[in-house]
Amino acid sequence: MAHSWQSQLERWRQAGLIEPATADAIRAWEQAQPEPPRLRIPVLVAIALGGVLVAAGLLLFVSTHWEALAPGQRFGLLLALVVGLHGGGAAVEERFAPLALALHGVGTVTLGAGIFLAGQIFHLEAHWPLGLLLWAIGAGLGWGLLRQWPQLALLALLTPAWLLSEWGVAVEGARAEFQLNSSDPTALAVTAAGLLLTCLSYLGAPLGSGSTSAARRVLLWIGGLGLLPAALLWLVACLSMESWRAWALGSQPTTGLPLPLAAAGWSLALGVPLLLGWLLRGSRVTPLGVAIGWLLVSLATGGGQRFDPGLVTHLWWAVGGLLLLAWGVAEGRSERINFGVAVIGLDVLAFYVSQVMDALGRSASLIGLGVLFLGGGWGLEVLRRRLVARAVRPEAP
Structure with a gap:
């Protein structure tokens, strides 16, 4: 990082944007400033690994002595762990902030274990998703x-987990009450839609191409890590829905989820991420509305029978990748461009494997696959670099 500003300064000087004397003055001033203290990577790794090991050790200690403790002792031990970890974090906050962060993080994780174990200690009959809700409130x-x-990462993970657990309990209760066939994939489709839209909401937390706050970077990482698995789950849900519709039309009619429950599930799956996007982006929530439209169309088109995606499905997923590209270019965010390129590349590869490879011989299919990797990979990388350069290009004064 020390040479980054120097290289940028030299580029500006060579481009004639600043005078040589000004560049020399900036360089002299920067070199005269004391370098802020920064922790080395090994220290940060040691702190993170230490936090994980402390959590694992506490879990092992509690599980080893759990049966030998009375209910009051068990609850006191859990309470002491939560209070002790957060108290230790508060004690070292001024001396070593990264250690305080690790202790507070382990303490918040321990809070969740304490909530669920407290119910087990006192044999409480409770609605178990409320444990996730209490944990999310604590985070x-x-x-x-x-x-x-x-704490923000846990809150961003636990809140969708609570909603999904409530949805799962409601679906199981409806199936048990009405003796419904469990092959109805509506529950899976609602879950996948909610997860995918939530990941897009988190991915769209940063606004503009400039630097963003630490909180929005956390949401960006969570959305980025979950986007592709959520997209795969949505594809499976669409294919399951299409196969179920084809099977239901070919045999006797089957009973799905009750309409009020399905409507409530879809309302939450589409409305909660949209509300989250409005809280994070304000009036710039239009991309999430476009994403909802894309989801509904993909659900209607579905896939072919026997889990064989048709041409329309591949084309529509390519459209989804292009929409991600356009979103990234419009707001100057390279990560959305990278995800859009990844979606298009995976879609082309899936189309070749499922639709083209069987029509060719063994050697021809392997040669075509190699050409696809070489040529397609090169073309997508060129496209990605051009779009990223266009997205991060500073605006003219």
């Missing part, structure tokens, strides 16, 4: 008080 309070990324 939210921790984020409000500490403003540290582990």
Whole structure:
């Protein structure tokens, strides 16, 4: 990083944007400034690994002595762990902030274990998704008080997990009450739609091509890591829905989920991420509305029978990749461009394997696959670099 600003300064000087004397003055001033203290990568790795090991050790200790403890002792041990970890984090906050962050993070994770184990200790009959809700509330309070990324990450993960668990319990209750056939994939489609839209909401947290806040970077990472698995789950849900519709038309009619429950599920799956996007992006929530339209069309078109995606499905997924590309270029975000290129590349590869490869001989199919990897990979990389360069290009004054 020390040479980054120097190289940029030299480029500006050579381009005639600043005078040589100004460049020399900037360079002299920067070199005279004391370098801010930064932790080395090994220290950060040691702190992260230490936090994981402390959590694992505490879990092993509790599980080893759990049966020998009375209910009051068990609850006291859980309470002492949560209070002790957060108290230790508060004690070292001024001396070593990264260690405090690790202790507070482990303490928030321990809170979730304490919530669920407390129910087991006192043999409470409770609605188990409420445990996730209480854990999410605790993480939210921790984020409000500490403003540290582990609490925000847990809040961003636990809130969708609570909604999904509520949905799963409601679906199982409806199936048990009405003796429904479990082959109806509506529950899977609602889950996949909610996850995919939530990942897109998190991915769209940063606004513009400039630097963003630490909180929005956390959401960006969570959305980025979950986007492709959520997209794969949505593809499976669409194919399952299409196969189920074809099977239902070819045999006796089957009963799906009750209409009020299905409507409530779809309303939450589409409305909650849209509300989240509005909270994060304000009036710039239009891309999420476009994503909802893309999801509904892909659900209607579905795929072929026997889980064989048709041409329309491949074309529509390519459209989804292009929409991600356009979103990234419009807002100057390279990660959305990278995801759009990845979606297009995977879609082309899936189309070749499922539709073209069987029509060719063994050697011809392998040669074609190699040409696809070489030529297609090169073409997509050239496209990606051009779009990224266009997206991050500074605007003219």
